[in-house]
Amino acid sequence: MGQKPLIVLNFKTYAESMGEKAVLMAKYCEEVSIESGIEIIACPQTPDVFRVAGVVKIPVFAQHIDSVSAGSYTGHITADCVLSAGAKGTLINHSERRILLSEIDSAIQSAKKAGLVTIVCTNNISVTSAAAALSPDFVAVEPPELIGSGIPVSKANPEIVSGSVNAVKKINPMVKVLCGAGISTGDDVAAAIELGTGGVLLASGVIKAKDPRAALFDLVKKI
Numbered sequence: 001m002g003q004k005p006l007i008v009l010n011f012k013t014y015a016e017s018m019g020e021k022a023v024l025m026a027k028y029c030e031e032v033s034i035e036s037g038i039e040i041i042a043c044p045q046t047p048d049v050f051r052v053a054g055v056v057k058i059p060v061f062a063q064h065i066d067s068v069s070a071g072s073y074t075g076h077i078t079a080d081c082v083l084s085a086g087a088k089g090t091l092i093n094h095s096e097r098r099i100l101l102s103e104i105d106s107a108i109q110s111a112k113k114a115g116l117v118t119i120v121c122t123n124n125i126s127v128t129s130a131a132a133a134l135s136p137d138f139v140a141v142e143p144p145e146l147i148g149s150g151i152p153v154s155k156a157n158p159e160i161v162s163g164s165v166n167a168v169k170k171i172n173p174m175v176k177v178l179c180g181a182g183i184s185t186g187d188d189v190a191a192a193i194e195l196g197t198g199g200v201l202l203a204s205g206v207i208k209a210k211d212p213r214a215a216l217f218d219l220v221k222k223i
């Protein structure tokens with residue numbers, strides 16, 4: 001993941017981005033990434049990682065991993081398994097898939113061992129600070145009340161974004177900061193970058209758009 005702003009598209013469990021539709025969504029991401037030169041990461045549901053990663057060249061991330069490793073565990077998602085399915089990284093602790101701080105730590109360690117890039121999601125500046133102390137590659141701050149709202153965090157709550165950027169600088173300047181919740185336009189992305197982030201994490205603005213491909217082109221237009 002280079003110096004250019006990053007766009008991370010979480011497919012969540014939306015019907016519009018599942019199964020073969022996940023492949024199509026990832027192809028749109030790839031097309032826009034190639035044309036714009038902006039790195040776009042696709043995060044499909046875990047069972048779709050293998051089929052999506054087999055078709056596109058953009059990075060595919062898992063939405064979650066558990067802190068367990070290979071062994072006598074059932075129903076868990078391991079870092080090694082998503083890696084072998086073709087994932088290059090993973091979200092950890094999304095607001096819709098929260099885990100304990102100790103589990104975030106173990107999940108980051110397992111991901112690092114496997115060579116996966118880690119994006120730890122946080123819901124406020126204090127949690128951002130705690131997450132940064134665990135040295136993931138990225139933290140992504142997302143106020144839960146703005147998730148899926150269409151009201152962009154970069155405009156509705158710029159303080160949480162700049163506050164997270166400042167907190168991370170003090171605690172662990174190697175960690176890059178993303179922000180998310182309600183992001184849907186190129187203006188929202190530009191505002192996020194203005195606040196010092198390295199990019200955005202988003203979902204509904206693209207996945208639920210009438211024309212997701214056009215929504216993706218709009219996102220990168222001001223970068």
Ligand code: G3P
Pocket residue numbers: 010094142146147148149150180181182183201202203204205
């Ligand atoms: O992971 C992205 C997310 O939680 C934000 O969702 O729909 O507000 O872009 P959305």
